[in-house]
Amino acid sequence: MKGVISQKHLSLNERLAKESNKLARIFNNQHYSKIKNIDAILFKNNISVEKKKNILIKELHDFIVKTFSIDKRKFGKNGFDSLKKRLHSIRKIIIKLRSINYYLETTFLQGLKIPKIKITSESLRLKQQNSLARDELEALEYTTYKLIKEVVMLDKRLLSEYAHKERKALGKEKIEINDLGLILRKESELLEHLEAKLPPPKAATIDLIKEPIFTHWVARIFALLSYLGHIYAKEAIVFSKIKKNKLARIKISRKISYLMKEKSKLLKIMEEKDMSMKTFNMENKLRNELHNLTTTTSL
Helix, strand or coil, X not given: CCEECCHHHHHHHXXXXXXXXXXXXXXXXXXXXXXXXXXXXXXCCCCEHHHHHHHHXXXXXHHHHHHXXXXXXXCXXXXXXXXXXXXXXXXXXXXXXXXXXXXXXXXXXXXXXXXXXXXXXXXXXXXXXXXXXXXXXXXXXXXXXXXXXXXXXXXXXXHHHHCXXXXXCCCCCCCCHHHHHHHHHHHHHHHHHHHHHCCCXXXXXXXXXXXXXXXXXXXXXXHHHXXXXXXXXXXXXXXHHHCCCHHHHXXXXXXXXXXXXXXXXXXXXXXXXXXXXXXXXXXXXXXHHHHHHHHXXXX
């Protein structure tokens, strides 16, 4: 079976491997125990959603690479305690990114009148549940193989399990504005896969850093991270195209705090107009605004 991977995606994998190798060479437990407090960024709302997502994508990359680029010869109990704390921070970043993506997939696309993925049939529903195409899943398997091969801390003896993987580079891909819905859905699915591979600290055991578990675990996490970066780059291209429209550029640049105030004010007006003290029947417009408010407040 052939894995399909674009040259841009492959270059991201190679850069990630080099970055990980550099960090593993200079690893020490004292530095590893110093963990950045991510809360200030998670709750920052005086920036646009686009800007916040960009910051969090970079933080996710840095956290994951620094967390898993270790020298196991120097890695003791204190190191594992630090790893569990790092897992907690990474999970918080992923959960916030999933909230942002949900907002972008729903309220944001609706506001810009960009088509989102709709369920029109059973087959489409099944396709939506797995937005990553078969060739993309094969590419992730190939990426796992490449990362095991190139990252110094991973066990090369496991390469035989991936020996059948081959690469087939693709040509340039044309990206359209209407692709944004599918791009966001792919990102959300990758974030779901990442979250699933990162156990809560209480569920993490020392067995995770034993072989062959460690190599399989880290290589797959790195593969998902690399592909998320690849898909996010496509999103950036779409946003650059959307910003050519003045009205769309204004909507994109609105700060989260403004969005929250705007939605709260509108909801209050609509409640006074449409809500009854005796009944709680919401009209479609009010229901949509309530949904928009709840998605915005999670940002």
